[in-house]
Amino acid sequence: MAKIKGANAVLDVMYKWGIDHLYGFPGGSFDSTMNAIYEMQDKIKFIEVRHEEAGALAASAEYKLTGKLGVCMGSAGPGAIHLMNGLYDAKYDKTPMVALVANVPTPRQDINFFQAFDETPWFRDVAVWVHQAKTKEALPVLMDTAIRQAYAKKGPAVLVIPKDFGWQEIEDNYRVSASNHVADNYAAPTAESIEAATKLIKEAKNPVVYFGLGASGAAEELKEFADKFKMPMMSSYLGKGIVEDSFKPYLGTIGRLGAKAPNEVQGHTDLVVWVGNNSPFSVLWFPKNAKVIQIDVDPEKQGKRHSVDVSILADAKKSLRALIDAGEAREESPLYKAALADREEWDAWTASFADDHLKDEGRVRQEPIWDVINKEAADNAVFAIDVGNVNMDHARLLNMNGKQRWTTSGLYATMGYGSPAAIAAATAMPDREVWHLAGDGGFAMMSQELLTLARYNMHVLTVVFTNETLGFIEAEQRDESNQPLSGVIIPDNDWAKVAEGMNMKAFTVHDKAEFQAAVEEWKKMDGPAFIDVKYTKHMAYSTELNTLDDPEFVKYYHAEA
Numbered sequence: 383m384a385k386i387k388g389a390n391a392v393l394d395v396m397y398k399w400g401i402d403h404l405y406g407f408p409g410g411s412f413d414s415t416m417n418a419i420y421e422m423q424d425k426i427k428f429i430e431v432r433h434e435e436a437g438a439l440a441a442s443a444e445y446k447l448t449g450k451l452g453v454c455m456g457s458a459g460p461g462a463i464h465l466m467n468g469l470y471d472a473k474y475d476k477t478p479m480v481a482l483v484a485n486v487p488t489p490r491q492d493i494n495f496f497q498a499f500d501e502t503p504w505f506r507d508v509a510v511w512v513h514q515a516k517t518k519e520a521l522p523v524l525m526d527t528a529i530r531q532a533y534a535k536k537g538p539a540v541l542v543i544p545k546d547f548g549w550q551e552i553e554d555n556y557r558v559s560a561s562n563h564v565a566d567n568y569a570a571p572t573a574e575s576i577e578a579a580t581k582l583i584k585e586a587k588n589p590v591v592y593f594g595l596g597a598s599g600a601a602e603e604l605k606e607f608a609d610k611f612k613m614p615m616m617s618s619y620l621g622k623g624i625v626e627d628s629f630k631p632y633l634g635t636i637g638r639l640g641a642k643a644p645n646e647v648q649g650h651t652d653l654v655v656w657v658g659n660n661s662p663f664s665v666l667w668f669p670k671n672a673k674v675i676q677i678d679v680d681p682e683k684q685g686k687r688h689s690v691d692v693s694i695l696a697d698a699k700k701s702l703r704a705l706i707d708a709g710e711a712r713e714e715s716p717l718y719k720a721a722l723a724d725r726e727e728w729d730a731w732t733a734s735f736a737d738d739h740l741k742d743e744g745r746v747r748q749e750p751i752w753d754v755i756n757k758e759a760a761d762n763a764v765f766a767i768d769v770g771n772v773n774m775d776h777a778r779l780l781n782m783n784g785k786q787r788w789t790t791s792g793l794y795a796t797m798g799y800g801s802p803a804a805i806a807a808a809t810a811m812p813d814r815e816v817w818h819l820a821g822d823g824g825f826a827m828m829s830q831e832l833l834t835l836a837r838y839n840m841h842v843l844t845v846v847f848t849n850e851t852l853g854f855i856e857a858e859q860r861d862e863s864n865q866p867l868s869g870v871i872i873p874d875n876d877w878a879k880v881a882e883g884m885n886m887k888a889f890t891v892h893d894k895a896e897f898q899a900a901v902e903e904w905k906k907m908d909g910p911a912f913i914d915v916k917y918t919k920h921m922a923y924s925t926e927l928n929t930l931d932d933p934e935f936v937k938y939y940h941a942e943a
Contacts, residue, residue: 676690753779808835
């Protein structure tokens, strides 16, 4: 019987599942796995990040962008701990991924050895499955199980590998279950639920559609539904990009990140068709007496954010199609007409700043910069969005076309997500143009990953919007808490010099023309580039202010948000 080392068997299982790379940082407790990576380099590519957190975030981002599981690794002790932030991102966003975690050799466990601690309990809260191998023969079986558990339970799985097991040989006769893996095929709606929902739609005076990430793959049905029943559409932030921004009934995202129209319209609806949406901020929107039709495949989500009148426990695409076929077309309501007019006014107001005519001491507003991004980004570009005010600019100013992809840290919202996500995009989608967009606060948390982008010559454009403040937190302190600014100032840095020091072509720009020229130069290059955009100090308009004028809502918002 042929023999194979334990660590090689783990990588072989990965490869048979169609996974040909992993993200990580070497450590002494992972020597056996690093040796396996060297011996199997024709099959498995090792993307060496500068911090294990970046590897975990990259693995999470990879699934969000591609639907394919990502793998990361962290050595015993500090390396394992460093993975945690990326694992929680995956947990919160229901993202399958696998983390390989090293442990010290089995004879050195439980005796207070160097870098050793009981790792399995540490991961129990974050992981959908965590297990330490107790025998060398179990390694390939456990790796196969970890992948299946991650896919099935929609979250991170953790496999702990003692160092000595990775070196030891086992028989090469294990079974891999990859060929038995099938994509999710969610149920169709029941006739009773469609009949009840159709009745509510017919009776409603001012219905709206509110969709989230769970509506992915149902763009055409969403548009046909909104057009037939004359419903304005709004989405959670994570739902952006499912329907192209040019579709007029789509008002944009709701909430603090969103545009004016959805925030105004939501307060006047009497029926919400709630599709694949679990945004925690949903508890703040829509009248309490509004009726709700909720479409979701997860029974735990039904009624979680709002009382529900009709629950449709089924696939979004199938459910919308059934409702389209069953219902009668509606005429445009006054609210529908007002909503579309409201959107047009917002678009015109936003566009009025795009020509760069308002300048502030050699700095530029965000609208002219995003106008260039809209014009220059490829039709199938990928956007790695960090966390902060950049999310607000992305939600409001980037006109996505339905073919482009984007990712951010959604419900966990960890700053520093952008550069690892860009690494994942460039690795898993090498034929697509990648834009890494970040504020100076978020970028500073993972700035070292420019070294990774440069080392692997990834064709990524990193754009850092520098305004020398944690802008999202500053706005909260000003608009919501009405408190003195505290802890939000960022020192003025020359980020272009930082990028140049990490072997990357870099630019500092102060206006729209300079930004346009820098983007054009990057497009002629093969590798990465960096642009430091010097933003003005002004804060984006808060579309929640109209709602926050109500003292009762202010009290409720501070208690819930």
